[in-house]
Amino acid sequence: MKTIDLQEHTVRDLNQALHDQAGECTIREWEVLEPKGQHNIACGLDQSLAVDIKGHAGYFCAGMNKKAHVTIFGNAGQGVAENMMSGTVRVKGDASQAAGATAHGGLLVIEGNAGARCGISMKGVDIIVKGNVGHMSCFMGQAGSLVVCGDAGDALGDSLYETHIYVKGSVKSLGADCIEKEMREEHIEELTELLNRAGVEEDPTAFKRYGSARQLYNFKVDNASAY
Amino acid sequence: MSEDINVKDGLRESATFDRTTMTEIRRAAETGIYDIRGFGAKRKLPHFDDLLFLGASMSRYPLEGYREKCNTSVTLGSRFAKKPIVIDIPVTIAGMSFGALSANAKEALGRGASIMGTSTTTGDGGMTPEERGQSSKLVYQYLPSRYGMNPDDLRKADAIEVVLGQGAKPGGGGMLLGQKITDRVAKMRTLPMGVDQRSACRHPDWTGPDDLAIKIQELREITDWQVPIYIKVGATRTYYDVKLAVKAGADVIVVDGMQGGTAATQDVFIEHVGIPTLAAIPQAVQALQEMGMHRKVQLIVSGGIRNGADVAKCMALGADAVAIGTAALVALGCNHPKYDEEFKQIGSAAGFYDDYHEGKDPAGISTQNPDLMKRLDPVEAGRKLANYLNVLTLEAQTLARACGKNDLRNLEPEDLVALTVESAAMARVPLAGTSWVPGQKY
Numbered sequence: 001m002k003t004i005d006l007q008e009h010t011v012r013d014l015n016q017a018l019h020d021q022a023g024e025c026t027i028r029e030w031e032v033l034e035p036k037g038q039h040n041i042a043c044g045l046d047q048s049l050a051v052d053i054k055g056h057a058g059y060f061c062a063g064m065n066k067k068a069h070v071t072i073f074g075n076a077g078q079g080v081a082e083n084m085m086s087g088t089v090r091v092k093g094d095a096s097q098a099a100g101a102t103a104h105g106g107l108l109v110i111e112g113n114a115g116a117r118c119g120i121s122m123k124g125v126d127i128i129v130k131g132n133v134g135h136m137s138c139f140m141g142q143a144g145s146l147v148v149c150g151d152a153g154d155a156l157g158d159s160l161y162e163t164h165i166y167v168k169g170s171v172k173s174l175g176a177d178c179i180e181k182e183m184r185e186e187h188i189e190e191l192t193e194l195l196n197r198a199g200v201e202e203d204p205t206a207f208k209r210y211g212s213a214r215q216l217y218n219f220k221v222d223n224a225s226a227y
Numbered sequence: 228m229s230e231d232i233n234v235k236d237g238l239r240e241s242a243t244f245d246r247t248t249m250t251e252i253r254r255a256a257e258t259g260i261y262d263i264r265g266f267g268a269k270r271k272l273p274h275f276d277d278l279l280f281l282g283a284s285m286s287r288y289p290l291e292g293y294r295e296k297c298n299t300s301v302t303l304g305s306r307f308a309k310k311p312i313v314i315d316i317p318v319t320i321a322g323m324s325f326g327a328l329s330a331n332a333k334e335a336l337g338r339g340a341s342i343m344g345t346s347t348t349t350g351d352g353g354m355t356p357e358e359r360g361q362s363s364k365l366v367y368q369y370l371p372s373r374y375g376m377n378p379d380d381l382r383k384a385d386a387i388e389v390v391l392g393q394g395a396k397p398g399g400g401g402m403l404l405g406q407k408i409t410d411r412v413a414k415m416r417t418l419p420m421g422v423d424q425r426s427a428c429r430h431p432d433w434t435g436p437d438d439l440a441i442k443i444q445e446l447r448e449i450t451d452w453q454v455p456i457y458i459k460v461g462a463t464r465t466y467y468d469v470k471l472a473v474k475a476g477a478d479v480i481v482v483d484g485m486q487g488g489t490a491a492t493q494d495v496f497i498e499h500v501g502i503p504t505l506a507a508i509p510q511a512v513q514a515l516q517e518m519g520m521h522r523k524v525q526l527i528v529s530g531g532i533r534n535g536a537d538v539a540k541c542m543a544l545g546a547d548a549v550a551i552g553t554a555a556l557v558a559l560g561c562n563h564p565k566y567d568e569e570f571k572q573i574g575s576a577a578g579f580y581d582d583y584h585e586g587k588d589p590a591g592i593s594t595q596n597p598d599l600m601k602r603l604d605p606v607e608a609g610r611k612l613a614n615y616l617n618v619l620t621l622e623a624q625t626l627a628r629a630c631g632k633n634d635l636r637n638l639e640p641e642d643l644v645a646l647t648v649e650s651a652a653m654a655r656v657p658l659a660g661t662s663w664v665p666g667q668k669y
């Protein structure tokens with residue numbers, strides 16, 4: 001295992017060292033000490049590394065991740081795991097706004113709460129939040145799943161495309177074109193699998209499912225007030 | 228107001244309610260929905276035609292037209308990038324999405340630009356292999372929608388352009404109507420086939436210039452500080468936007484004036500939002516000069532550039548290079564008269580066609596219909612684009628030499644005068660034959 005202390009090295013040094021593993025991988029396990037909220041830690045990884053960040057991370061931590069397993073032992077700033085393609089990102093604490101924004105794949109687990117716009121414009125990632133999510137979460141969500149074990153804020157799933165949303169607690173309000181949908185057998189199965197992958201113990205039958213009413217898919221004059 | 232031989236003498240058309248205006252009122256009354264179209268602003272605006280060059284005579288030496296060198300190459304992105312882009316001519320191809328344009332059209336743009344040693348740009352919808360394959364220098368757009376955005380393509384790019392807006396629709400998002408969301412386009416954008424794609428007008432994971440600085444740093448980290456990062460803005464509050472873009476860490480700033488083309492937007496947006504290209508350049512240059520960044524952070528200007536005179540005038544006002552969209556499409560064959568009959572069948576006419584969003588382009592450019600697409604031979608169209616780029620360059624050089632400049636970038640505002648009070652005020656050059664720059668000196 002390689003340890004890098006961010007009070008002694010720059011984020012640039014760290015990221016370059018991690019990117020150098022993309023070709024021939026010589027060190028799989030990495031530990032990052034004293035991150036102290038610095039931005040862009042461990043972004044752009046492209047190798048199945050295990051990176052443990054021991055403290056709080058700033059913006060865009062693990063951004064555009066491919067293959068790597070990144071764990072943040074603290075809180076994460078804005079846009080954690082944004083545009084992730086594959087791999088896993090786990091936040092032990094809370095995550096700020098736009099967690100998992102536009103991510104195309106992989107698994108993002110937030111053990112605390114997530115701020116506003118969690119999963120905004122998500123394109124295939126699976127996001128599991130143990131706590132609550134803020135307003136406008138899953139705005140324009142295109143694909144993948146968002147699981148919220150706590151409550152969801154205002155305008156959940158606004159202008160939703162095909163993301164599957166599961167919420168256990170309350171939903172303050174649903175956004176335009178987002179509706180509650182029947183929880184069928186296949187959805188229980190999907191949710192069970194998601195919770196298992198995230199290592200979260202919850203009863204899947206206690207969740208409600210939300211999805212797109214697909215009324216805004218093609219512009220209709222009659223819907224003008226919803227836009 | 229149009230002159231029309233069918234109108235009897237004495238009949239007077241209203242300048243306020245002319246026929247175009249009345250037709251639009253009737254169209255709105257019929258449909259209840261705003262007009263969506265492509266192309267750029269069609270109204271008359273103060274533009275480069277309102278400027279003239281002061282060729283050399285007694286007080287200046289001209290350069291010999293065919294013998295003396297006039298450099299056209301420009302380096303973009305020397306501020307932070309380890310690998311700046313060097314373009315042989317100061318005319319680049321602007322970002323136009325695969326989806327809005329056919330794969331053949333994108334390929335043709337890449338071929339034409341590569342022949343001339345300049346760059347082309349992806350667009351909303353991601354990078355296609357055809358485009359990467361045929362473009363020796365490819366700029367990858369980073370847009371609010373992030374359709375098809377992935378780190379592999381990001382790392383394949385020769386530069387990254389963070390798009391904040393477009394001149395045709397500053398403050399608006401992208402739009403691609405269902406007709407053009409074919410299987411391939413839908414897959415690239417992770418959307419169901421046939422839906423209207425309404426892409427966001429704001430980036431999903433940052434707001435404001437301080438966040439943008441961190442975002443740019445992220446893009447640099449992911450690409451190991453190799454490639455230049457551009458910021459593209461639609462021209463509105465250009466002076467402030469350019470200052471903020473420099474502060475956020477841009478290597479290159481792209482300013483797109485309100486004449487700039489688009490694939491699809493509300494007509495009201497195209498015609499009523501933004502400022503003319505002519506007015507935006509001096510604002511951008513002033514901002515850069517005040518920060519000591521002119522020529523260090525390069526300025527690319529677009530919006531209504533048609534000929535070598537426009538290129539030279541942009542550069543004289545302080546741009547380092549220009550970008551073209553509409554003109555490049557016309558060079559490929561967009562709006563070509565040979566398809567006039569077919570244009571008429573779809574309710575338009577050659578030279579007037581702007582319904583790019585409908586995907587029925589008889590010229591095979593703004594379409595995803597496989598039969599129409601086949602009409603555009605990417606090799607031949609690419610060759611035409613190269614010819615056209617060559618003409619732009621030769622024309623700009625001709626004007627620069629006449630002004631005594633051995634580099635297009637040595638052209639300066641002092642070489643220009645304006646024909647109208649408006650253009651003098653906007654371009655900040657004197658009205659021809661006077662020393663009057665409205666709003667500045669007397």
Ligand SMILES: Cc1cc2nc3c(=O)[nH]c(=O)nc-3n(C[C@H](O)[C@H](O)[C@H](O)COP(=O)(O)O)c2cc1C
Nearest residue numbers: 321322323324350351487488489490530531552553
């Ligand atoms: C068909 C078409 C598609 C376009 N798509 C994009 C796009 O995806 N992203 C973008 O930033 N600008 C887009 N633009 C705007 C161009 O990048 C550029 O700003 C504009 O065309 C310049 O003005 P001009 O057309 O007068 O040369 C598009 C323009 C056209 C004509």
